Every structure is written in C-alpha cells, then in structure tokens.
Amino acid sequence: MKRKLLWFASSVVLSFGLLSSPSSHVEAASSIKEGTITAYWLTFRSGPSTSHKALDYIKKGEKVIILKDGSTWDQVLYQGKTGYVHDNYITVKTLQQSVETKTVNAGSERLNVRKGPSTSYSIIGKLNTGATVEILKDLGTWEYVKSGSTVGYVHSDFLESKGSSGINVSDIHVVNAGETLWSISQKYGVSVQSLLDRNQLNSNLIFPGQRLSITKKAETIDNRLAGKVIVLDPGHGDDRSGAVANGLVEKEVNLDITNRVKKKLESSGAKVILARTGDTDCMPLGSYYEDLYCRPEVATENKADIFVSIHANAFTSTATGAETFYYKQSDQKLAQSLQDAYVKETGLHNRRVAKEDFAVLRVSTVPSALIETGFLTNVNDSKLFKTESGLNNMATGIYKGILKYFGY
Numbered sequence: 001m002k003r004k005l006l007w008f009a010s011s012v013v014l015s016f017g018l019l020s021s022p023s024s025h026v027e028a029a030s031s032i033k034e035g036t037i038t039a040y041w042l043t044f045r046s047g048p049s050t051s052h053k054a055l056d057y058i059k060k061g062e063k064v065i066i067l068k069d070g071s072t073w074d075q076v077l078y079q080g081k082t083g084y085v086h087d088n089y090i091t092v093k094t095l096q097q098s099v100e101t102k103t104v105n106a107g108s109e110r111l112n113v114r115k116g117p118s119t120s121y122s123i124i125g126k127l128n129t130g131a132t133v134e135i136l137k138d139l140g141t142w143e144y145v146k147s148g149s150t151v152g153y154v155h156s157d158f159l160e161s162k163g164s165s166g167i168n169v170s171d172i173h174v175v176n177a178g179e180t181l182w183s184i185s186q187k188y189g190v191s192v193q194s195l196l197d198r199n200q201l202n203s204n205l206i207f208p209g210q211r212l213s214i215t216k217k218a219e220t221i222d223n224r225l226a227g228k229v230i231v232l233d234p235g236h237g238d239d240r241s242g243a244v245a246n247g248l249v250e251k252e253v254n255l256d257i258t259n260r261v262k263k264k265l266e267s268s269g270a271k272v273i274l275a276r277t278g279d280t281d282c283m284p285l286g287s288y289y290e291d292l293y294c295r296p297e298v299a300t301e302n303k304a305d306i307f308v309s310i311h312a313n314a315f316t317s318t319a320t321g322a323e324t325f326y327y328k329q330s331d332q333k334l335a336q337s338l339q340d341a342y343v344k345e346t347g348l349h350n351r352r353v354a355k356e357d358f359a360v361l362r363v364s365t366v367p368s369a370l371i372e373t374g375f376l377t378n379v380n381d382s383k384l385f386k387t388e389s390g391l392n393n394m395a396t397g398i399y400k401g402i403l404k405y406f407g408y
C-alpha cells in the first residue's frame, strides 16, 4: 500500500510536469490536497492578486488540485492549467490515498484517454475493453487513471468496478458541495427514502465527501420508451470539425452530449442508434453531402421512430441561446418538444423553433429535428459545454424533450 501511495503521489506531480524528479519530496507529495470551489463563479487568475488576468471562471462545486496552499491566494491546478484562486472561496481536503482498480468496458470501441477531464481536451491514448486501470483521482463523471504507461482522464461511464469487498463501488456516491439528497436521488433515479434507508440516515443532512451507498430498486425500472427506436446524429466528425471557439470543438461536444442522451434514453428502455460513434463521419469515404445523407439514412434503415441531429452553434460573440429546426410541418411537434424541454433544463435563451431546409432533415423519412444546443462563440453559452453539470443538463433537456414528444 505504501509503495502504491508513493507511486500515486509522484505520478500526479510528474504528469503535470511540476517537479523535475518523481522521487523528490515524497512526504510533501503524499499530502496532495484537493480544493472545492465555494463561490458561485470563482476567478482563476494567472497570478496571486486581482491585478493578474483571469484565465477562466470556475463554477461552485468544481474541484481543483492545490499546489500551494497560501494564506490569501492558493496556487491550483484546474483542468490541467496552473493558476491562482482566492483562498477565501475554497475548501481544502486531503485526497483519498488508496488506489482502487477498475476495468474498462467500452464495448467494441476503444476508450479515449484525454489530457483533461472533458471532451474539449485532446486524446492522448486509447484503452481496450478489459484493460485494468488504477484510479488516481475520482472526479465523478471523469476519472484520472493509469493503465500501463498511459496516464490521463477517462469518462467514468466506461469503467466497471471489480467490487472486491462485495460492495460494488460504482454504487457509492461521494457527495459534492451543493448536493442534496434530493439532487442525488434524481441523479440515480432512486427515492430519497431509499437513500435514507440504505445509509441508515436519521435526517436529510449530508456533507461534502460523505460516501453514500446507492441501490437501484426494481420499482425504479423505467420502460417508458420500450419498443422505440431512436437515431441520434452527433453533427460533423473526423476532418469536419464544425464550429471551433472558446477552446471547444463542435464535433466533440456534439458527440459528448449525444452519448449522454443515449444513456438516458436507454435507461427508459429505448433502442438508440448513433449515426457516428467516434471521431468519424457517418460515411468515412463519402463526400460532404454523401456524409450528410448517410445520417438520416441510418434512421430509415433501422425503421426509427425519430431522428434527432445534435449540433452546436457559432456566430458573433453576442449571439446566444438554443434553437431547434424541422423541415416537414408534421415534424414541428418534435422540434417544439425538444426546444421547450431543452431551454427549461439548461436555462439557455429560447431563440426559436423554425422550419429550415437542412439536408439531414429534408431527406429524412422519419420524424426529424435538428437542435442547436448553444453558441460556442458566446462566452456564457460556452461555459455550459465545459462543465459536467452543463453537459448533463443539456443531455437531460434533449432526453426530456424526447419523452415529451412520446407523451411523457
């Protein structure tokens, strides 16, 4: 255990290139600290004073690694970048020191290993299904892992716990700042009462860092979309990146949101097929239009009930909000359902629902809509694409819009 701990500590430091030697200052490195942001949006600056420029804004509840715990300013790592935040708006705790292992399960795909904890970071490696990874840091949806010589961030949906002690640790939720039993119950689709019972809690009071056991009961099985076939189209792919702005690449955020929507739809019993599953085109060797026509064709071929194309927008920096398009008048209901649920869930500006002659809608033979999830070119919209909660709300909005279309 000791050896693993030392390795863990040094590898974190090494991978960020902060110390020249992995073996130096083991004592200091073993007390690596994690900070949780307590201000609503905390400014992440290039230096330790308000006169230094803002590099980013960190949302309440997000985590950083503390490099230097100062009295007024802390030097921290946030999404792979070093900077400073004011010490008053951060709660610090020592990182967990045991190393847990999990197994990759990405089906027939290879799991992307990224430089940072979001799809906006570059891919630095790939792992096969069945590979064992050591969890260096659990960030909830993303985990910082090591497998062989590969070290980086992977999406936790594609990791399975081994559960050596008989407890399936994927059923353990570590409470984040700002979470309530209600929000956790919603996240896992369980009742508040089941959380109270399972964890033998006497009140609704929970605290950040607390570990809660989650049990899904048979009563929560959701079959609302059983028998429905839904084709989702993450816009663009491969050398067609779509919009690029504010450090975001459209093809990547489209795929990230789509994968989240897929999981949610499947949890309600739907069969979900994607027009592309990785950083590829729908028709890799096709022309621009052949690739576009390929996407609704997937829906036709699979006799889908609906086809939803997912994109992100770009225009001038002041353009903001979500908009949903349809081509056939009979598809207006689908577009409206998506738009209504989406803006409600994300809080984004409600631009419009409109008829538009997009190729993917025009040639579709099943009810179809195309949602523009927000403007990558707008600073406020783009923040949603950069946080777990933002991406999750976007996916929930689309999922609820689909439920609404089917009468739920």
Ligand SMILES: [Zn+2]
Residues within 6 Å of the ligand: 235, 236, 242, 243, 250, 311, 312
């Ligand atoms: Zn697009």
